[in-house]
Amino acid sequence: MVLFVDVGEIENAFRKVAMQRYGYSKGAIRNAVSEAIYYWLRANSSSKLKKLDDPVGAIRDCLKGKTSQTSVELQHAAIELFAGRTQKRGG
Amino acid sequence: MLWIDSSVFLESALGQARAGECEALLERVKKGEKAWTSDYNVYSIVLVMLSKKATVRSVTRFIEGIYSLDSLIVYRPSLEDIKIALDIAVAKHLDFDDSLAVACMRSLEIRKIATLDAHFKKAGVELELPI
Numbered sequence: 001m002v003l004f005v006d007v008g009e010i011e012n013a014f015r016k017v018a019m020q021r022y023g024y025s026k027g028a029i030r031n032a033v034s035e036a037i038y039y040w041l042r043a044n045s046s047s048k049l050k051k052l053d054d055p056v057g058a059i060r061d062c063l064k065g066k067t068s069q070t071s072v073e074l075q076h077a078a079i080e081l082f083a084g085r086t087q088k089r090g091g
Numbered sequence: 092m093l094w095i096d097s098s099v100f101l102e103s104a105l106g107q108a109r110a111g112e113c114e115a116l117l118e119r120v121k122k123g124e125k126a127w128t129s130d131y132n133v134y135s136i137v138l139v140m141l142s143k144k145a146t147v148r149s150v151t152r153f154i155e156g157i158y159s160l161d162s163l164i165v166y167r168p169s170l171e172d173i174k175i176a177l178d179i180a181v182a183k184h185l186d187f188d189d190s191l192a193v194a195c196m197r198s199l200e201i202r203k204i205a206t207l208d209a210h211f212k213k214a215g216v217e218l219e220l221p222i
Contacts, residue, residue: 052155071097071104078138
């Protein structure tokens with residue numbers, strides 16, 4: 001597949017990083033573009049998730065009444081949840 | 092462009108005092124305002140929800156909510172972002188989760204963050220919501 005795309009101002013940064021990663025060869029840009037498209041596809045395609053008409057409504061109140069902690073307290077509790085699991089795995 | 096911290100999603104999820112402001116902000120994203128968050132934030136919220144005995148159905152619904160906000164990009168921090176986050180955590184006396192957000196913002200050249208976390212006041216970023 002041959003694509004012609006004007007990526008605007010990120011072109012130079014893309015070329016630079018592609019060369020750093022794949023060397024100053026003719027295939028560097030092609031490899032980097034293929035990798036970028038692959039990761040974009042993996043990150044954005046889904047057959048398991050539904051598109052919702054009201055995404056904000058889906059988030060609203062889904063933890064209501066589950067805790068008296070604030071959002072910020074819960075946010076920082078997450079790091080302890082990560083750490084707790086790590087400690088258990090570390091034995 | 093705007094960075095959205097997990098406290099914004101959590102405030103709405105908890106239905107707490109500032110949920111309305113947070114939901115108004117998410118509605119802006121729903122209508123097309125470009126915003127970013129990290130996959131770390133999504134993992135954090137999922138972990139918190141599960142630890143609070145939220146059902147798999149409601150966690151799935153939360154993930155589908157994130158997925159359905161088309162203008163919200165879920166950024167995967169690079170290894171360099173993580174290294175920079177460690178440096179920021181030490182320099183600014185921030186928790187790692189906060190410094191990771193700041194590192195991602197620097198990497199993406201995003202200046203403004205929507206958060207309810209007062210720790211970001213000392214992080215050298217602009218605040219979208221008053222704290």
